[in-house]
Amino acid sequence: MTVLVLVPTAVLFGRVWQQNSDQRAQTDLEKKGVEYTTALAPLVSALVESQSSALQGVTAPPGSLAAAVSRVSAVDAELGSDLKTKERWADLQAKIAKLPKATGGQAGLLQAHIEVTDLTLALYSAVRRNSELSRDPDSDMSNLQQAAAVDMPTTVVRVSRMADYAQALQAASGNAKATLVVQFGQEVLAVQDSVNSLTESLQAAVDNTSSPTLSGSLVTTLDSFRRGVESMTRGANPGGIPNAATMSTAQTALQTALNALAGVTLKEMAALLDDRSDTLSYRRIEALIAGALAVLLVIAALVLPVIMRRREDTTATPAAGVGESTRDIPPNRPTGPYGGQYDLAPAYGDNDPTRRERSGALR
Numbered sequence: 570m571t572v573l574v575l576v577p578t579a580v581l582f583g584r585v586w587q588q589n590s591d592q593r594a595q596t597d598l599e600k601k602g603v604e605y606t607t608a609l610a611p612l613v614s615a616l617v618e619s620q621s622s623a624l625q626g627v628t629a630p631p632g633s634l635a636a637a638v639s640r641v642s643a644v645d646a647e648l649g650s651d652l653k654t655k656e657r658w659a660d661l662q663a664k665i666a667k668l669p670k671a672t673g674g675q676a677g678l679l680q681a682h683i684e685v686t687d688l689t690l691a692l693y694s695a696v697r698r699n700s701e702l703s704r705d706p707d708s709d710m711s712n713l714q715q716a717a718a719v720d721m722p723t724t725v726v727r728v729s730r731m732a733d734y735a736q737a738l739q740a741a742s743g744n745a746k747a748t749l750v751v752q753f754g755q756e757v758l759a760v761q762d763s764v765n766s767l768t769e770s771l772q773a774a775v776d777n778t779s780s781p782t783l784s785g786s787l788v789t790t791l792d793s794f795r796r797g798v799e800s801m802t803r804g805a806n807p808g809g810i811p812n813a814a815t816m817s818t819a820q821t822a823l824q825t826a827l828n829a830l831a832g833v834t835l836k837e838m839a840a841l842l843d844d845r846s847d848t849l850s851y852r853r854i855e856a857l858i859a860g861a862l863a864v865l866l867v868i869a870a871l872v873l874p875v876i877m878r879r880r881e882d883t884t885a886t887p888a889a890g891v892g893e894s895t896r897d898i899p900p901n902r903p904t905g906p907y908g909g910q911y912d913l914a915p916a917y918g919d920n921d922p923t924r925r926e927r928s929g930a931l932r
Contacts, residue, residue: 593849595701596842599710601648602700603838606693606718608644610831612637613689613722614824617729619668620682624733630669638665652699654692661688675737686726693718709778710841712770717834720767725827727763728801731756732820735804735811757807764798771834779844783837790830797823 615634622631641658649655664685671681697703702714734753741749771791775784801823804815 593846593853596845596849598651598700599702599705600839600842600846601651602696602702602714603835603842605644605648605652605654605696605700606702607835608637608641609689609693609696609722610717610828610835612641613686613725614828616665616682616686616689617725617824620679620686620729621733621736623668623671623678623682624675624736628669634665638662652696654695654699657688657692657695661685661692664688679733679737683730686729690722690726693722707841707845709774709780709783710838712774712777713834713838713841716767716770716774717831717838720763720770721827721831721834724760724763724767725824727756727760728820728823728827731760731801731805732813732816735816736813738811739813753805753811754807757802757805760798760801768795778841780837780841782840786833786837787830790826790833793826794823794830797826 611633615631615637619630619634642662645654645658649658664681668681668685671678673680697714697718702710702718705711705714731753734749734756738746738749738753768791771787775787778784797819800819801816804812804817804819806812
């Protein structure tokens with residue numbers, strides 16, 4: 570009976586332990602994904618800054634780009650094997666190093682930067698996929714990772730391209746201008762789509778979160794972001810001539826708001842994963858305690874009956890000599906000369922009771 574109880578208990582404990590271990594491993598992997606994504610956010614900002622400055626005739630890349638590349642390299646050296654990003658980052662890093670050497674005029678510079686930013690967005694997707702952030706079961710985490718690893722970097726890239734196309738339209742003419750108008754219109758639509766997707770993702774995260782700080786943290790930064798988008802849209806003037814100066818000012822404000830929004834979002838993601846790790850650790854302790862109690866109960870079930878039987882046996886067996894004489898009297902003890910009735914009395918001197926009568930008869 571004890572075995573019948575112990576076997577299913579052990580099986581259940583094993584399943585609970587394995588499930589807890591799998592969830593802990595996935596949570597640790599997602600934490601690495603958040604750390605890598607945090608390092609990629611400054612890189613995207615530095616790349617779009619490099620693109621704008623290159624199109625304006627600045628040959629030297631901004632200082633922020635070298636710092637961002639160095640930071641991603643450090644993170645990739647630590648986490649790249651787990652997230653399977655080493656080859657992808659090595660290729661991207663080589664292309665970033667070649668940006669100052671791009672040829673082909675404005676079109677060549679723009680195309681080189683577009684290729685690099687597209688590869689950066691692909692790296693975001695690889696980190697998101699390989700860290701299993703995209704498979705997170707919780708609604709708030711699922712929406713936050715969509716916002717931080719897809720919507721935000723896409724918005725940053727699209728806004729920058731829209732501003733650069735608007736700048737290029739100022740000096741273009743003929744067929745080149747017609748082509749730029751089409752490209753500019755496509756970027757305006759792309760910006761609107763990415764902004765709507767970002768807003769929906771953040772709103773869904775706030776509506777379905779267990780974090781007490783997420784809503785308050787996003788309010789200010791999201792409002793700043795929306796104001797930046799509105800200013801950018803006014804400067805773009807869809808259907809008319811874009812105002813490059815207005816768009817440039819709006820782009821700077823929007824970039825600042827996006828960076829702040831990315832910081833808040835990634836911080837909240839890290840906090841949610843830390844809370845999950847703490848919960849899983851607590852459940853593991855609970856499982857260990859429950860397993861230990863089950864083992865103790867099984868041991869008690871095996872030992873107590875043995876102890877009880879020993880006590881019963883000890884109570885049923887009389888003590889040695891109880892109810893019996895402590896003096897051994899052999900059954901074949903010889904009888905005395907007088908039938909033995911006086912044999913047990915101690916004899917002091919003569920032990921014959923008729924002595925007095927015989928002596929009187931003689932007298």
